[in-house]
Amino acid sequence: MELxxxxxxxEGKTALINLEGILDLYTSPALKxxxxxxxxxxxxxxxxxxxxxxxxxSTGLAVLIGALKRSRExxxxxxxxxxxxxxxxxxxxxxxxxxxxxxxxxxEALEKVKVR
Amino acid sequence: xxxxxxxxxRNSHKKPKITKVNRPDVIELKIPSLxxxxxxxxxxxxxxxxxxxFGKDTIEDIGLAVSEACTxxxxxxxxxxSASNVIVIRAGIYPDKLDIVVMDTGRGFDxxxxxxxxxxxxTAKTGESLGQGIFxxxxxxxxxxxxxxxxxxxxxxxxxxxxx
Numbered sequence: 001m002e003l004x005x006x007x008x009x010x011e012g013k014t015a016l017i018n019l020e021g022i023l024d025l026y027t028s029p030a031l032k033x034x035x036x037x038x039x040x041x042x043x044x045x046x047x048x049x050x051x052x053x054x055x056x057x058s059t060g061l062a063v064l065i066g067a068l069k070r071s072r073e074x075x076x077x078x079x080x081x082x083x084x085x086x087x088x089x090x091x092x093x094x095x096x097x098x099x100x101x102x103x104x105x106x107x108e109a110l111e112k113v114k115v116r
Numbered sequence: 117x118x119x120x121x122x123x124x125x126r127n128s129h130k131k132p133k134i135t136k137v138n139r140p141d142v143i144e145l146k147i148p149s150l151x152x153x154x155x156x157x158x159x160x161x162x163x164x165x166x167x168x169x170f171g172k173d174t175i176e177d178i179g180l181a182v183s184e185a186c187t188x189x190x191x192x193x194x195x196x197x198s199a200s201n202v203i204v205i206r207a208g209i210y211p212d213k214l215d216i217v218v219m220d221t222g223r224g225f226d227x228x229x230x231x232x233x234x235x236x237x238x239t240a241k242t243g244e245s246l247g248q249g250i251f252x253x254x255x256x257x258x259x260x261x262x263x264x265x266x267x268x269x270x271x272x273x274x275x276x277x278x279x280x
Contacts, residue, residue, distance in 0.1 A: 025187045026151040055176075057183050058248040086176060093255045094248055 003027035003053075005034050013076065014110065015043035020052035023060030031060070035067040044076025047109045051082035056090060068100065077101065079109035140208035140215065149190050149201040149220065157205050157218075158183040164207050165214055168278060178214065178276050181256040184249040185218035185272040193222025193270060213258075213277045221269040 004020040015038035023031065038046060046067055050056075068078045079101040083091075091097040103109035145160050147153040162179035170178065186203050194201040201222070208215035254260050259275040 022155070024151075024183065025154050025190060055180075057180060057187060058252055059187055061248065090180070090252070093252060 003030060005030055007034050007038060009038075009041070009043060010047075010110070012045065012114070013043050014045040014047065014113065015041075016047045016049065016106065016110075018049045018052075021054065023053050023056040023063070025057065025059040028059045028063045032063045032066065035063070035070065039070050039074060039076070044071050044074040045113045046071050046076065046078040047081060047106065047113055048078065049081040049106065050084070050087060053084070053087065056083075056087050058090075058094075061090065061094070061096070064100070065096070077113050079103050079113040081106055081109045138210055140210045143207045143209070145205045145207075147186070147203050147205070148199040149194055149203050149222075150197070150199055151190055153203075154183055154186045154190060157186045157203065161205065161207055161216060164209065165276070168209060168214060170214070170276070170278060174276065177256040178216070181253045181274055181276075182216060182218065184253050184256075185274070188249050188272075189218065189220040189222065189270070192225065193220040195223060211278075213275055216274050216276075218272045218274075219269065224264040224266045224268055224270050226264075 002021045003023060004018075006018040008016045008018070010016055017031075017034060017038070019031065021027065035046065048064070048067070053060075064078070064080070071078050081103050082105065083102065088097065088102075091100065101109070101112050103112055143160075143164060145157060147157055158179045161182045162175050165175045165178045182205065186205070189203045202220070204217075204219040206217045206219070208217075250262070253272065253274060257274040258277045261273040262270065263273070264270040
């Protein structure tokens with residue numbers, strides 16, 4: 001059970017983080033590290049691509065909430081790209097679907113992440 | 117002289133009523149309380165649910181509920197992280213329901229604290245995963261009961277009904 005993480009620095013204080021695999025108790029610390037590193041490098045706009053994340057539990061969700069808080073504290077923002085129906089269901093169950101900017105593709109996310 | 121039979125023994129020839137109890141098939145899994153084994157519990161119980169013919173979405177709900185219960189044990193039950201600390205997952209397979217108990221022998225917690233999380237979904241936004249986990253389990257399963265005793269462990273009992 002692995003999580004592949006690819007981080008790409010983009011123009012305008014933005015980092016694109018592409019995830020593939022499972023986001024749970026075992027794998028989420030690696031995402032947290034990546035987010036903390038991106039923000040410490042000044043990339044306060046985070047675009048996290050979830051298209052290939054098959055499964056996410058509350059630990060993964062806690063990391064995403066933490067990333068959102070961290071980025072907003074530094075006048076940034078976070079956008080999620082293409083989460084699957086299961087992830088949307090989990091967000092809805094905890095009543096958190098509205099706090100994230102959810103986009104269907106990267107182009108849309110790069111535009112929306114800077115609008116608050 | 118014929119002795120009078122006391123009233124309580126008069127119908128003693130009648131057969132006692134026997135209530136039929138459905139005993140479940142039980143599968144028990146014991147895993148070390150470490151992050152890398154939580155997915156093993158999740159997959160095992162998902163496979164049991166699959167064999168019971170639950171729908172795909174419900175199988176994923178059950179797997180996630182078990183994962184959340186085990187995650188809480190790994191994160192909060194034991195003071196020191198060690199492979200000798202265990203989580204027991206017991207699945208009772210009934211014809212009409214799956215009865216799961218996730219048990220630990222850790223420090224226990226005050227269920228009233230968790231109730232506070234459940235009363236207000238907004239607190240989940242603070243990123244406190246214990247609250248979120250229990251909150252999710254309650255949403256995912258049909259019946260949930262949490263038994264916890266100080267320093268004597270916790271049992272999270274959850275039931276998913278099989279509706280055909």
